[in-house]
Amino acid sequence: MASENNENDFKARLTIECRPPVKEITLAVSLLVMGSLGILLGLLMLSTQTGRTRIHGVLLTLLAMVFFIPGFYYTRIAWYAYRGYKGFSFSSIPAV
Template identity: 65%
Template sequence: MAYVDHAFSISDEDIMMGDSSRTIENRPPIKEIAFAVSLLVFGSLAIVVGSIMAANRIGGDRAHGVFFAILGSVLFLPGFYYTRIAYYAYKGYKGFSFDNIPAV
């Protein structure tokens, strides 16, 4: 018979017998969501402006436009990711919670 250490296992009974005074709050974190939306908006604007700058050689050459487009994508990606999590948590999709958004 194999030895099994049950010191670190969590069963359903442990979860049900936990602190009943602790409440689960699934309130939307306003600051974090506003930050994610602003990253999304400014990233989108920087991608569009950078693409226009690169196409029309504004600033002397294409390098400035490419830089703005790369900067926009760096802003856009986390903004899109956390805005999507906030939207799905708001709609109540399974597996999404406002707890998945890190604090600022």
């Protein structure tokens, strides 16, 4: 009887601790989307010379890459953890 209680407590703790961090995943997806759109817009500015010089397109592309890289990284971790790949868990995503 005591071992059943210990097993149930362990399962309850495991269930509580393995819930996906919704705020962190939302932030990661937002960074991924904004970074992707920024890169596309920056490359469009580079190719059409929107603005006075090409430097605006270069700067926007670089800034968008700063958004894209962590967004892609943490979205990938969240997706692999959701799919149950070995070595990936939601605990790998840092708290906001």
